[in-house]
Amino acid sequence: MSxxxxxxxxxxxxxxxxVVNHVSLSVEDGSSLGLVGSNGAGKTxxxxxxxxxxxxxxxxxxxxxxTLPPRADDRARIGIARTFQIVxxxxxQTVLDHLLVALQAHQRRQGxxxxxxxxxxxTPEERAACMEILSxxxxxxxAQAPASTLPLGERRAVELARALVCGxxxxxxxxxxxxxxxxxxxxLISIINRVRRETGLAIVVVDHDLATVEALAxxxxxxxxxxxxxxxxxxxxxxxxxxxxxxxxxxP
Amino acid sequence: MSNFLSYTxxxxxxxxxxxxxxxxxxxxxxxxxxxxxxxGAEAYAAGVIYTELFDHGVNRVWxxxxxxxxxxxxxxxxxxxxxxSRIPVGNTTAKMVxxxxxxxxxPSIVQLFPGTGNLQAPFAPFFAPVIPIFQVGSFFINGIExxxxxxxxxxxxxxxxxxxxKRFGLPMRAAVESPKLLELTGVNSRSVLRSSWMVAxxxxxxxxxxxxxxxxxxxxxxxSIILVAAIAAAAVGALRSLPLAVVGGVAxxxxxxxxxxxxPQTSVWYSALVPSLPFFCLLVLLLxxxxxxxxxxxxxxxxxxxxxxxxxxxxxxxxHINRLIHRFRWILAATFALIVITFSxxxxxxxxxxxxxxxxxxxxxxxxxxxxxxxxxxxxAFAGIGAATxxxxxxxxxxxxxxxxxxxxxxxxxxxxxxxxxxLRLRGLPxxxxxxxxxxxxxxxxxxxxxxxGGANGLTVPRPHIFGIDFSDVDSKSFLxxxxxxxxxxxxxxHVLLRGTTGRAxxxxxxxPVGAASxxxxxxxxTMFVFFLSAAxxxxxGALFAMSxxxxxxxxxxxxxxxxxxxxxxTVGATTVEGAIEAGFGxxxxxxxxxxxxxxxxxxxxxVQSAVTVLVLSFGAFTYASHPEGxxxxxxxxxxxxVLRAVPANPFERVGRKNS
Numbered sequence: 001m002s003x004x005x006x007x008x009x010x011x012x013x014x015x016x017x018x019v020v021n022h023v024s025l026s027v028e029d030g031s032s033l034g035l036v037g038s039n040g041a042g043k044t045x046x047x048x049x050x051x052x053x054x055x056x057x058x059x060x061x062x063x064x065x066x067t068l069p070p071r072a073d074d075r076a077r078i079g080i081a082r083t084f085q086i087v088x089x090x091x092x093q094t095v096l097d098h099l100l101v102a103l104q105a106h107q108r109r110q111g112x113x114x115x116x117x118x119x120x121x122x123t124p125e126e127r128a129a130c131m132e133i134l135s136x137x138x139x140x141x142x143a144q145a146p147a148s149t150l151p152l153g154e155r156r157a158v159e160l161a162r163a164l165v166c167g168x169x170x171x172x173x174x175x176x177x178x179x180x181x182x183x184x185x186x187x188l189i190s191i192i193n194r195v196r197r198e199t200g201l202a203i204v205v206v207d208h209d210l211a212t213v214e215a216l217a218x219x220x221x222x223x224x225x226x227x228x229x230x231x232x233x234x235x236x237x238x239x240x241x242x243x244x245x246x247x248x249x250x251x252p
Numbered sequence: 253m254s255n256f257l258s259y260t261x262x263x264x265x266x267x268x269x270x271x272x273x274x275x276x277x278x279x280x281x282x283x284x285x286x287x288x289x290x291x292g293a294e295a296y297a298a299g300v301i302y303t304e305l306f307d308h309g310v311n312r313v314w315x316x317x318x319x320x321x322x323x324x325x326x327x328x329x330x331x332x333x334x335x336x337s338r339i340p341v342g343n344t345t346a347k348m349v350x351x352x353x354x355x356x357x358x359p360s361i362v363q364l365f366p367g368t369g370n371l372q373a374p375f376a377p378f379f380a381p382v383i384p385i386f387q388v389g390s391f392f393i394n395g396i397e398x399x400x401x402x403x404x405x406x407x408x409x410x411x412x413x414x415x416x417x418k419r420f421g422l423p424m425r426a427a428v429e430s431p432k433l434l435e436l437t438g439v440n441s442r443s444v445l446r447s448s449w450m451v452a453x454x455x456x457x458x459x460x461x462x463x464x465x466x467x468x469x470x471x472x473x474x475x476s477i478i479l480v481a482a483i484a485a486a487a488v489g490a491l492r493s494l495p496l497a498v499v500g501g502v503a504x505x506x507x508x509x510x511x512x513x514x515x516p517q518t519s520v521w522y523s524a525l526v527p528s529l530p531f532f533c534l535l536v537l538l539l540x541x542x543x544x545x546x547x548x549x550x551x552x553x554x555x556x557x558x559x560x561x562x563x564x565x566x567x568x569x570x571x572h573i574n575r576l577i578h579r580f581r582w583i584l585a586a587t588f589a590l591i592v593i594t595f596s597x598x599x600x601x602x603x604x605x606x607x608x609x610x611x612x613x614x615x616x617x618x619x620x621x622x623x624x625x626x627x628x629x630x631x632x633a634f635a636g637i638g639a640a641t642x643x644x645x646x647x648x649x650x651x652x653x654x655x656x657x658x659x660x661x662x663x664x665x666x667x668x669x670x671x672x673x674x675x676l677r678l679r680g681l682p683x684x685x686x687x688x689x690x691x692x693x694x695x696x697x698x699x700x701x702x703x704x705x706g707g708a709n710g711l712t713v714p715r716p717h718i719f720g721i722d723f724s725d726v727d728s729k730s731f732l733x734x735x736x737x738x739x740x741x742x743x744x745x746x747h748v749l750l751r752g753t754t755g756r757a758x759x760x761x762x763x764x765p766v767g768a769a770s771x772x773x774x775x776x777x778x779t780m781f782v783f784f785l786s787a788a789x790x791x792x793x794g795a796l797f798a799m800s801x802x803x804x805x806x807x808x809x810x811x812x813x814x815x816x817x818x819x820x821x822x823t824v825g826a827t828t829v830e831g832a833i834e835a836g837f838g839x840x841x842x843x844x845x846x847x848x849x850x851x852x853x854x855x856x857x858x859x860v861q862s863a864v865t866v867l868v869l870s871f872g873a874f875t876y877a878s879h880p881e882g883x884x885x886x887x888x889x890x891x892x893x894x895v896l897r898a899v900p901a902n903p904f905e906r907v908g909r910k911n912s
Contacts, residue, residue: 051770076772088767090760100753101760102771110753110773112781116745120752162771 003065004029004202005050005170010059012042012049019045021226022059027170030200034207034217034234038247041223043206044085047172050204051075051082063170077106081163082172085206087155089147095158096143099130099165106166130165137161137191153184160188164195173205177212189215210238222247259513260506265397267505268404269463270530273482274497275404276455279411281491283448285428286336286347287681289815290354291456292472292479297362298324298460299470303371316461324457325450332449337442339877341431344680346877348627349822353873356819359472360863360870371470396465403462407455408498414451415494424448476812477527480692483685484534490543504530528696535689538682539674545682573892589736593729601732603844604837605800608735611836612793614821615739615746615829620786621818622826623746623755624779625762629814630671630687631790633694636809638664638791639798640704643711653716657795661788667694668787672780679765691811699806710805713798735796739836742789743829749785750829758782816866823872825882834884835869842868 005027012020020042027033035043048054050061052072061068068075076082090098103126104110114120134140137157142150147158156176163171173192177185189212195201205216213220213234220237222230224247230240237243244250273291280288288294298319305315331354339346393401415421423444426434431441463478464470481504488500508529515522538544592604613635620628641660645651651659671690675683698704715731749755760768761775769775798804820839825831846861872883879886 053766053769071776072766072769073772073774073776076770082770084767084770088764088770090767091763093756093759093763097756098760101757101768101773104753105757105772105774110757111778112749112754112785115748115752115754120748120754159767162767166772 002029003027004031004063005204006060006062006065007046007050008060008062010046010049010061011057012045012054013057018226020049023223023226023228024059025221025228025231027202027204029169030196030202031219032196032203032205032217034205034213034220035223036207036213036220036237036243036247037223037229040225041247042226043223044174046223047082047174047204047206051080051172073105076166076168077108079167079169080172081166081168081170083156083159083163083174083176085175085178087152087159089155089158092146092148094144095134095139095147095150095161096127096130098147098158098162099133100126102162103129103165133161133165136164136195138187152179153181153187156180156184156188157191160191164201167199169202171201171203173203173207173216175207176205177207177209185209185212192216255513256510259510263505263509263512264502265393265400265505266466266509267502268400269459269466269478269501270482270485270504271498271501272400272404272407272455272462273459273478274485274501275408275411275494276452276459277482277486278489278491278494278497279415279455280448280452281486282415282428283424283452284332284336284445285341286351287491288354288452288456289348289351289479290358291459291482292475293355293358294324294327294453294456295460295463295479296359296470296472296475297327298457299464299475300362300371302461302464303470319461320454320457324453328450328453329446331453332446335874336449337445343877345625345627346880348681348684349819349873349876352627352629352815353819353870353876355476356816356866356870357873360867363472363859363863364867400462400466403458404498404501407458408494411451411455412494420447473812480534480688481530483688484530484537487534487537487541487544487685490541492543504533524697524700528693531689531692531696534685535693538678538686538689544685545678572896573889576892576896585740589733592732592736596729599847600841600844601729602800603840605728605732605735606797607837607840608732608739609793609797609800609836610839611739611833612742612796613790613817614793614832614836615742616786616788616790616793617818617821618826618829618832619746619749619789620782621821622828622831623750624758624782624786626675626782627684627818628671628687628786629684629811629818630667630691630694631786632809632813632817633691633811634664634667634787634790635794635797636694636699636806637667638788638794639713639804639809640699640711640806641791642795643713643798643804644704646714647711652718653714653799654718657716657792657799660795661791664791664794665784665788668783668785668790669780671787672783675783676776676779688811688814691814695806695809695811699809710803713795713802713804715799715802731800735800738792738796739833742792743833745785746789746832747829750827754778754782816870819870819873820866821882822876823870823883825885825888827881828885831882831885839865839869 003026007023007025010020010023011018023042023046025033035046037043045054049056052068052070052075055070063075063078063080068080069078090101093101100122101110104114109126131140131143134143137160139154139157139161142154147155150158160173160176171192176188176192180188192203193216196203203216205213207213207216217234220232220234221228222237222240222243224242229242229246230237232240238248273295276291277288280286280291301323302315302319305318306312310318335350335354336347339350415424423434423439423441424447426439427441427444427448431445434441434444459478460475463475482501485501485504486497488503489496508526511529512522512526515525592601596604613631616631616634617628620626620631638657638660641663642653642656645656645659646653649656667690671687674686678686715728716734757768757773758778760771760773761778765775794809797808801808821832821835824835824838843861843865846864849861872879875883875886881889
């Protein structure tokens with residue numbers, strides 16, 4: 001397996017407050033990494049640095065051995081997809097439209113040139129590709145529903161489908177279980193694991209729910225106050241003394 | 253040095269006028285969450301009432317008291333109850349549209365009353381008016397000025413006491429952040445917001461009364477100029493700090509005074525630079541002040557309990573109605589063209605030609621507002637740039653008129669592209685303010701320059717001469733057909749973009765910029781493109797407009813038309829192509845129809861006619877919160893749905909209807 005994502009000595013501070021402090025980690029192709037830590041440990045900031053929503057102060061992020069382009073949309077098009085802790089959907093657009101936006105952007109078949117020269121209609125192939133992903137996440141009967149009318153579990157599934165429709169190499173999942181009940185979480189985990197088996201997708205997942213991290217991640221990295229304090233298997237990290245103290249609130 | 257001191261001190265009262273209005277803007281924004289574009293209009297109305305009361309024999313002091321303490325707060329309560337309380341907290345676009353509606357509609361209503369055209373205001377309510385009250389060296393201050401300075405100081409102190417008091421200020425500030433949360437703590441947030449509005453309009457009333465004697469006659473233009481200058485002052489405190497707004501206002505007045513003092517009055521710079529100084533300041537503040545960039549980011553934790561504001565895409569028409577129109581559109585268009593060519597008398601041909609030009613300008617608003625969800629106030633300015641370029645190229649370079657119009661569109665598009673660069677980092681209110689700034693700069697710097705806009709008299713614009721057809725007759729039907737062809741082509745482009753991948757992607761960007769970027773949507777490229785194309789279309793419209801009058805005159809594209817056009821398009825329907833076309837022809841045809849009314853031929857009756865035209869087409873700004881698709885469009889949908897229900901056409905007609 002080759003290294004897909006290589007984060008090298010990355011730092012980011014806001015107003016003198018070092019939120020991510022010399023963090024290095026790597027993700028192998030097709031593997032999964034759990035990122036855990038207390039609130040404010042810098043997990044989401046690290047995600048935003050990888051996705052290109054923020055610029056690093058120092059350090060390098062390599063993807064497939066190459067430096068990443070600076071902007072988030074370019075990174076999305078070369079195979080870095082993400083979901084959000086608080087779902088970021090396109091208001092009242094239908095579920096199918098969400099996927100079409102992402103698919104057409106990914107295929108660079110979006111924008112005035114296509115509309116004016118080739119006509120802006122959705123092709124049957126595009127529709128079929130979107131419907132296939134929707135059936136994977138179990139939303140094929142919801143394709144024409146406005147996304148804002150769906151319950152949270154299904155909205156998270158829409159976000160996941162939107163991320164998957166471009167066939168990413170790496171999925172950044174920010175607290176996928178946040179706000180979901182046990183059944184919904186289990187369903188989401190089984191969808192992600194199924195997609196990983198079928199496509200060899202690598203994921204980085206942030207979550208506070210230990211069971212979710214255990215079910216999704218082969219390796220776990222624990223962060224505290226912007227730094228990596230432990231890494232290893234789930235069992236190794238959750239029994240690490242520093243992790244127990246800072247994140248699990250247990251004094252060994 | 254003594255010159256410098258006297259220039260500075262002389263302009264303190266003038267700066268205080270800015271400061272007072274700036275304080276009003278900041279208070280309204282902080283206490284109601286609305287950036288009140290209507291503040292200048294409210295002040296104008298107050299100035300008119302103050303003058304009218306004085307003319308009817310009311311003592312100056314009592315007239316001021318009646319306006320500020322009775323009329324203004326009542327009007328504020330009416331505004332809150334009738335308009336702003338109906339807008340959900342998070343819907344900042346609706347708040348802006350409604351405020352722009354007040355800005356455009358209120359002066360029009362006032363002008364319907366006879367005699368408001370040329371009002372000479374009485375003196376300030378206190379002190380002997382023009383006699384120097386006191387004097388320091390060569391510097392003296394008269395009654396009007398002393399009143400302004402004192403009123404500003406007293407107002408600032410009172411408002412700061414109010415805003416930072418626990419009893420009144422705390423609930424006021426809380427009501428802006430989250431009325432629902434405030435209600436959960438047992439406070440009636442409606443009444444808090446209503447009192448905020450009353451205080452805010454009292455300030456507008458005070459500004460109106462104090463400003464009336466400074467700049468007579470009392471006209472809406474004078475008041476809107478002071479409004480936009482005050483926006484720059486308010487921006488110094490990022491629309492949040494009262495003391496900084498005062499500092500900004502006074503400083504702006506002083507700088508203007510000094511510049512005015514040192515630049516010789518005959519210089520070109522004098523007429524161009526001095527009035528546009530506040531707009532430069534605003535532009536710089538928008539670009540560099542971090543507080544101005546983060547305006548409009550509502551942090552109401554209870555926002556999730558309200559439905560999100562509809563995206564432009566959702567405001568589009570349901571498919572079954574689209575099909576109904578789709579089926580009949582060619583018949584409608586052909587009938588229209590036939591009637592026009594065979595029956596219309598000369599003046600109506602001219603009106604229809606102008607309507608076509610308006611339609612093209614309005615289509616640019618459909619593109620940027622209906623498609624990209626940005627409220628641009630610079631579309632009239634872009635139209636003006638298109639017209640000026642066309643005029644200059646045809647007259648001085650002898651370029652064929654159509655080629656010149658295309659060049660004009662490209663130059664205007666370049667202006668739009670420049671506007672898009674800062675807009676990439678901003679959203680909502682800052683973008684609107686930025687476009688306002690650009691429109692004002694174009695109005696003050698570009699159009700009065702003889703080698704661009706041709707100065708006050710404007711330029712002549714010849715009509716094209718192609719294939720041996722001469723379009724230059726004023727009532728030329730062939731020119732009308734040419735304009736209609738352009739309308740058709742432009743609406744085709746806008747329609748394809750609205751319904752295609754661009755429309756869907758831009759609606760996504762509008763709803764969630766991070767989500768769209770994370771899906772790979774090229775946010776920057778699309779935004780720059782929309783700004784460019786929208787400005788270019790406005791440029792074509794401006795060129796056609798100038799050609800239909802055979803004359804480019806800068807006042808046709810004065811900055812105030814920007815908000816007016818926007819409000820008109822939003823009323824009729826900013827999310828569909830026919831909305832813009834109906835608005836364009838509607839505007840020109842209503843104006844033409846009004847010329848049949850008995851008229852005295854005076855300039856004031858012209859003002860009344862134009863006020864009525866604007867009024868008829870802009871009331872829908874007030875229903876934007878519930879009908880973002882436009883009030884006329886909403887009515888059309890209602891009628892079409894009723895028709896479809898009454899006449900169940902073939903069964904396939906119902907397939908597209910959503911079951912949800």
